[in-house]
Amino acid sequence: MVDNDLIAPLVRARLRALHLRMRRPTHTPGIGLQSSRNQGPGLEFAQYRAYQPGDDPRSVDWKLYARSDRHFVREAERESPLSVWLLIDCSASMAQSDPDNLTWTRLAAARSVAACVMELALAQGERFGLVAVNDRGIALLPAGSGTRQRDRCLQQLHALRAQGQWPDETALQPLWQHLGANALVLLLSDGFDEASVLLAERLAAARRELRFIQILSVGERDFRFRGDFRFRDPETGDEVLGNAEAMRVDFLARFAQAQTQLQKRLAASGIDLATLYLDQPVDTPLQHWFADHATAGVARR
Amino acid sequence: MSIGLLFPAALTALAALALPLLIHLTRRSDRQLMTFAALRWLRAKERARRRLRIDEWVLLALRLLLLAAVVVLLAQPVWFAAGNAQPWVVVVPGADPDALADDPALRAADWHWLAPGFPAFGGAAPQPSREAASLLRELDATLAPTQPLTVIVPERLSGLDGERIVLGRAVDWHVVAALALPAATAPAAMTPTVAIRHDAAHAAISRYFAAAVNAWTAGDDDRGAEPSPPSLAIAPAALDVALPAGTDWLLWLSDEAPPAAIASWLADGGSVLRVARTATADADEDAAVEIWRSQQTTTWLSAQRRGRGRMLIVHGAPDVAQLPEVLHPEFALLLRSWLVPPARAPAQAMARDVAPTHGLAAWPAHGKLLHDAMLWLIIALWLVERILASARRKAARA
Numbered sequence: 001m002v003d004n005d006l007i008a009p010l011v012r013a014r015l016r017a018l019h020l021r022m023r024r025p026t027h028t029p030g031i032g033l034q035s036s037r038n039q040g041p042g043l044e045f046a047q048y049r050a051y052q053p054g055d056d057p058r059s060v061d062w063k064l065y066a067r068s069d070r071h072f073v074r075e076a077e078r079e080s081p082l083s084v085w086l087l088i089d090c091s092a093s094m095a096q097s098d099p100d101n102l103t104w105t106r107l108a109a110a111r112s113v114a115a116c117v118m119e120l121a122l123a124q125g126e127r128f129g130l131v132a133v134n135d136r137g138i139a140l141l142p143a144g145s146g147t148r149q150r151d152r153c154l155q156q157l158h159a160l161r162a163q164g165q166w167p168d169e170t171a172l173q174p175l176w177q178h179l180g181a182n183a184l185v186l187l188l189s190d191g192f193d194e195a196s197v198l199l200a201e202r203l204a205a206a207r208r209e210l211r212f213i214q215i216l217s218v219g220e221r222d223f224r225f226r227g228d229f230r231f232r233d234p235e236t237g238d239e240v241l242g243n244a245e246a247m248r249v250d251f252l253a254r255f256a257q258a259q260t261q262l263q264k265r266l267a268a269s270g271i272d273l274a275t276l277y278l279d280q281p282v283d284t285p286l287q288h289w290f291a292d293h294a295t296a297g298v299a300r301r
Numbered sequence: 302m303s304i305g306l307l308f309p310a311a312l313t314a315l316a317a318l319a320l321p322l323l324i325h326l327t328r329r330s331d332r333q334l335m336t337f338a339a340l341r342w343l344r345a346k347e348r349a350r351r352r353l354r355i356d357e358w359v360l361l362a363l364r365l366l367l368l369a370a371v372v373v374l375l376a377q378p379v380w381f382a383a384g385n386a387q388p389w390v391v392v393v394p395g396a397d398p399d400a401l402a403d404d405p406a407l408r409a410a411d412w413h414w415l416a417p418g419f420p421a422f423g424g425a426a427p428q429p430s431r432e433a434a435s436l437l438r439e440l441d442a443t444l445a446p447t448q449p450l451t452v453i454v455p456e457r458l459s460g461l462d463g464e465r466i467v468l469g470r471a472v473d474w475h476v477v478a479a480l481a482l483p484a485a486t487a488p489a490a491m492t493p494t495v496a497i498r499h500d501a502a503h504a505a506i507s508r509y510f511a512a513a514v515n516a517w518t519a520g521d522d523d524r525g526a527e528p529s530p531p532s533l534a535i536a537p538a539a540l541d542v543a544l545p546a547g548t549d550w551l552l553w554l555s556d557e558a559p560p561a562a563i564a565s566w567l568a569d570g571g572s573v574l575r576v577a578r579t580a581t582a583d584a585d586e587d588a589a590v591e592i593w594r595s596q597q598t599t600t601w602l603s604a605q606r607r608g609r610g611r612m613l614i615v616h617g618a619p620d621v622a623q624l625p626e627v628l629h630p631e632f633a634l635l636l637r638s639w640l641v642p643p644a645r646a647p648a649q650a651m652a653r654d655v656a657p658t659h660g661l662a663a664w665p666a667h668g669k670l671l672h673d674a675m676l677w678l679i680i681a682l683w684l685v686e687r688i689l690a691s692a693r694r695k696a697a698r699a
Contacts, residue, residue: 093338
């Protein structure tokens with residue numbers, strides 16, 4: 001399936017030179033190019049976990065159900081390839097776009113990036129999963145591999161809508177059951193929600209390899225608006241009135257400062273931050289990290 | 302030259318000027334809405350937008366001006382011409398203005414006839430007005446107080462009334478020779494010629510009337526200064542006897558209406574005293590005025606105009622029982638007082654004796670209403686406002 005909506009042909013061509021990889025190679029031998037300690041269907045029993053909708057009924061331990069009257073899924077440690085997780089922020093701020101290209105929203109860019117990553121994972125035979133979060137609920141597609149998994153993920157991507165806010169912590173609980181240790185997690189967000197940064201820090205602290213792709217609009221980078229505006233926060237509904245030219249210098253200074261702080265904070269947690277502006281090709285952060293000649297995020301440690 | 306307001310209270314509507322000001326100050330609709338998630342780092346700041354402000358001020362000023370113009374229109378502005386000193390000359394018809402036509406002081410003046418409407422002098426002379434004094438007062442009130450007025454009057458001025466002519470300005474009163482003296486009316490005869498006509502029913506009472514009429518000149522006979530004229534021997538005659546020429550008064554003692562010949566004689570200036578048994582003797586009853594009422598019976602006498610003549614009607618049965626006054630010795634005088642027409646105020650005088658005096662306060666100046674001018678101004682302002690407003694909108698859209 002060729003999805004030109006999400007991946008432009010030029011980008012698809014450039015993807016060939018990319019390879020997903022972890023900063024720290026794991027030493028578990030596996031089937032895929034990379035090995036990891038992800039749980040999933042396999043040979044060697046690893047753990048029980050609570051049943052969740054979408055789990056294969058065959059994986060339910062029915063004997064345990066007979067004993068405990070609860071559904072448990074039997075997970076086995078298997079020789080699995082690298083599992084890549086795409087964690088997409090679906091709060092309302094992701095619906096923002098630039099005035100000269102209203103359809104190219106942050107979420108659209110995030111979809112494209114996710115599609116690219118899935119193509120890469122598919123080509124390498126890695127497992128990949130998709131999580132989209134906002135306070136209306138969490139859309140989670142368990143990790144899998146193969147083209148059917150890719151298509152399921154693409155379908156899920158198309159169904160995503162940017163609305164609401166970042167969810168609170170309890171709603172994110174299923175994440176911890178699915179995102180196994182040593183998973184490669186790509187967080188696609190604008191990074192404006194303090195909670196999203198916190199989650200990234202906690203995931204990184206729990207031995208997940210986190211890469212933060214911050215998607216920013218051109219307006220946030222350049223602030224080249226002219227005239228009087230009513231700026232409205234899409235999530236809180238707050239408004240700021242003012243003249244764009246007059247606000248520009250102050251905003252750029254404060255925003256750059258915030259960006260620097262975010263970068264420092266993420267770096268302290270061992271999280272790689274790459275910023276994708278909406279006027280850039282969507283594979284820019286991937287080229288930065290995963291190009292064959294790239295050194296970013298690999299040679300640092 | 303000045304501008305006044307007939308209805309200054311309308312200026313309170315100037316409070317409406319606050320409306321566009323408030324709208325202008327509270328208007329926020331020109332701000333574009335922009336979704337901006339990085340609001341946290343955005344601080345509200347307004348720029349001094351001088352050029353844009355001026356653009357809006359022009360429009361605002363226009364709208365304020367438009368409202369003010371409407372308010373002023375409501376206040377009914379009037380325009381008083383600056384000291385109109387154009388002299389006026391009015392010529393009373395009948396006067397001969399040739400003597401003054403060459404007067405250099407009057408040559409530049411506006412010449413008019415003293416006639417209703419004040420037509421320009423020069424055409425055919427209008428009929429001499431019967432209301433010369435009234436016209437003079439009207440003219441005085443119409444002209445601006447600063448306009449000198451010259452009146453050219455014939456020696457003998459007619460059309461006066463009982464009031465002296467008092468005007469609001471000093472008038473140049475020129476008495477000139479009359480063009481043609483109006484034919485002098487013959488002085489009324491001292492003793493009017495009286496005719497009595499009666500029918501059979503009123504034969505008895507007619508003798509009392511005849512006696513009373515004859516009594517008017519009885520004294521003359523006694524004095525013997527002149528032989529009594531034969532017409533004085535008043536004798537009642539039947540209804541169908543024609544009136545003698547020169548009859549002044551007619552006593553028509555019959556319930557029948559007078560024939561057409563007598564009606565036309567009456568309209569020509571005669572006077573008729575007739576009897577009417579019923580109250581609704583005539584269609585012209587409204588104009589009738591009661592001039593006498595008997596103190597003993599219900600009989601009364603009314604008078605009314607009929608053409609130029611005068612009709613007296615005795616309401617009630619004219620017999621001795623109903624009209625006992627015929628027996629009184631002073632009935633002759635009473636009858637004469639009925640028939641003599643009421644005296645009129647003198648309408649004619651020598652012009653030099655009735656020169657107008659200056660005694661009234663000047664009439665307030667006559668202003669010209671400025672409604673039309675204000676309306677055009679409002680329309681023009683509105684058009685300019687529309688053009689400016691739509692031009693701004695177009696520019697904003699482009």
